[in-house]
Amino acid sequence: MEDKLLIWKLKKGSNEALCRIYEKYEEHLLASAISLLYDVGSAEDVVHDVFVTFAQSADKLKLNGNLKGYLTRCVVNLARDKIRAIQRRRIRLNEENPAGPDIQQPSHAVIRDEELDRLSQAMGSLPYEQRETIVLHLRGEMTFKAIAKSHGVSINTVCSRYRYGLTKLRSLLNGEVVK
Amino acid sequence: MRSAENIERLIKNVRYKTSAEMRKRTLNDASEAQSKSRKSKWAAAHSNIWRIIMTSKITKLSSAALIIIAVTAGIIHFSSSIDGGSIVFADVLKSIQEANTAVWHEQRVITCNGEELPFLTSDVVRYYSVEYGAKEEMYALKNILLQEVYWSIEKGARIEVAPLWKQYKRTEFTEAERTVGGRSIEAIVELVKSEQTTKLGSKTINGRKAEGFEIEDSKIAGALVPVEFDSLVARFWIDVETSLPIQYEAELVISDRHITTFTGGKAVEVKVIGDEFQWDVELGKDIFELNIPPDYTEMEY
Numbered sequence: 001m002e003d004k005l006l007i008w009k010l011k012k013g014s015n016e017a018l019c020r021i022y023e024k025y026e027e028h029l030l031a032s033a034i035s036l037l038y039d040v041g042s043a044e045d046v047v048h049d050v051f052v053t054f055a056q057s058a059d060k061l062k063l064n065g066n067l068k069g070y071l072t073r074c075v076v077n078l079a080r081d082k083i084r085a086i087q088r089r090r091i092r093l094n095e096e097n098p099a100g101p102d103i104q105q106p107s108h109a110v111i112r113d114e115e116l117d118r119l120s121q122a123m124g125s126l127p128y129e130q131r132e133t134i135v136l137h138l139r140g141e142m143t144f145k146a147i148a149k150s151h152g153v154s155i156n157t158v159c160s161r162y163r164y165g166l167t168k169l170r171s172l173l174n175g176e177v178v179k
Numbered sequence: 180m181r182s183a184e185n186i187e188r189l190i191k192n193v194r195y196k197t198s199a200e201m202r203k204r205t206l207n208d209a210s211e212a213q214s215k216s217r218k219s220k221w222a223a224a225h226s227n228i229w230r231i232i233m234t235s236k237i238t239k240l241s242s243a244a245l246i247i248i249a250v251t252a253g254i255i256h257f258s259s260s261i262d263g264g265s266i267v268f269a270d271v272l273k274s275i276q277e278a279n280t281a282v283w284h285e286q287r288v289i290t291c292n293g294e295e296l297p298f299l300t301s302d303v304v305r306y307y308s309v310e311y312g313a314k315e316e317m318y319a320l321k322n323i324l325l326q327e328v329y330w331s332i333e334k335g336a337r338i339e340v341a342p343l344w345k346q347y348k349r350t351e352f353t354e355a356e357r358t359v360g361g362r363s364i365e366a367i368v369e370l371v372k373s374e375q376t377t378k379l380g381s382k383t384i385n386g387r388k389a390e391g392f393e394i395e396d397s398k399i400a401g402a403l404v405p406v407e408f409d410s411l412v413a414r415f416w417i418d419v420e421t422s423l424p425i426q427y428e429a430e431l432v433i434s435d436r437h438i439t440t441f442t443g444g445k446a447v448e449v450k451v452i453g454d455e456f457q458w459d460v461e462l463g464k465d466i467f468e469l470n471i472p473p474d475y476t477e478m479e480y
Contacts (some may be wrong), residue, residue: 002460005282009304012318015210022206027194034195044197048205055213116193138190170186 003067010058032139036079038124050074072140122172130165274422278458281307285453291442311467348478389416389425408433427453
């Protein structure tokens with residue numbers, strides 16, 4: 001109920017509603033972004049950009065599901081763009097300076113929470129599609145069907161990505177050797 | 180050893196705190212983006228509204244506008260107490276008091292000679308608390324906060340705040356307001372015994388079965404609103420299962436001189452629809468706390 005009221009007020013231009021939404025979901029969204037990017041600075045930038053865009057276009061907002069899921073999907077989309085930008089930059093740098101720094105792995109600003117750090121490290125070792133599927137399903141509360149539709153792939157592909165990702169995470173977090 | 184479920188739970192629930200610096204920057208940038216977006220839309224969509232207002236003798240307009248608002252506000256303030264003192268009415272009151280709090284939406288459309296007065300058409304968020312009183316936030320022109328009204332049990336007064344005109348008005352509760360806000364079921368039942376109500380039968384609203392009641396030219400409304408009205412018809416729809424209001428509609432015709440000054444001597448019709456009720460929700464005291472900025476002046480009417 002509160003989210004419905006907050007969105008209603010936000011559409012009327014309430015700054016109080018905007019701040020309340022930020023306070024309510026910032027920790028959740030930041031952890032989602034860190035899970036995807038394994039880099040606190042980049043993750044904070046993503047959450048920042050999501051909220052600024054959200055504030056700019058609030059009056060056009062049309063929610064099909066819940067607000068938390070919507071904001072998580074925004075974070076996932078922006079994180080994906082960021083990853084692609086990093087990859088493009090890596091290719092350019094490698095072309096210009098083959099002995100330059102390797103930024104294939106995201107730079108790790110210090111993650112202070114041990115559990116999140118371990119989780120982020122494990123998540124970081126998954127292929128991005130698996131990582132994204134896990135975040136969208138578990139944190140964005142999207143069904144496999146909805147993820148399949150938004151990514152233009154079959155539901156079987158989405159289920160496989162989720163299952164493989166989770167199996168690998170389980171092995172990593174339990175300290176097992178992963179091939 | 181973590182199970183798959185355990186890992187799913189961990190991923191689902193993990194939280195991470197933003198640094199204070201980043202938090203401040205995000206809130207500032209988002210607020211600025213919101214403000215810029217709002218200003219540009221306002222300018223594009225309503226460039227002629229300010230001209231209309233400025234050429235309409237601002238003081239009279241604000242007074243008239245606020246009286247119209249007060250009329251509708253007054254009507255709805257007592258909206259939760261209609262059924263002519265029957266058992267159902269008492270059940271409704273009891274359910275409302277047990278619910279403690281409510282939030283709902285209200286739309287008000289004001290017309291003159293069949294023409295809508297667009298700058299007075301408004302959306303309202305209404306808050307109700309048995310403990311603190313009531314409050315409404317009235318938005319006109321889609322996103323402008325035109326007025327806030329507080330019915331404060333603590334202060335025993337109705338306080339209207341008009342941010343657009345930087346004005347406020349404090350009025351001691353009338354006897355009727357005090358009774359309605361005073362949380363005494365018996366007193367309210369006594370007050371509405373004289374009302375003539377007509378049963379409207381039942382209908383389904385948003386999947387809920389509701390029973391309707393209609394009143395005409397209510398005496399309580401006369402006691403609650405600050406201007407005279409020519410006629411009033413109000414319909415209330417009560418959820419059969421919960422005995423709580425689920426929707427209401429009201430139509431008033433007003434030719435009070437304050438209003439007719441504003442519309443060139445012509446009466447106005449006010450249509451009100453209240454819906455999207457949420458009962459027994461968590462409402463903090465801060466929602467009902469009044470903070471009038473020091474540069475606000477008292478209204479003159």
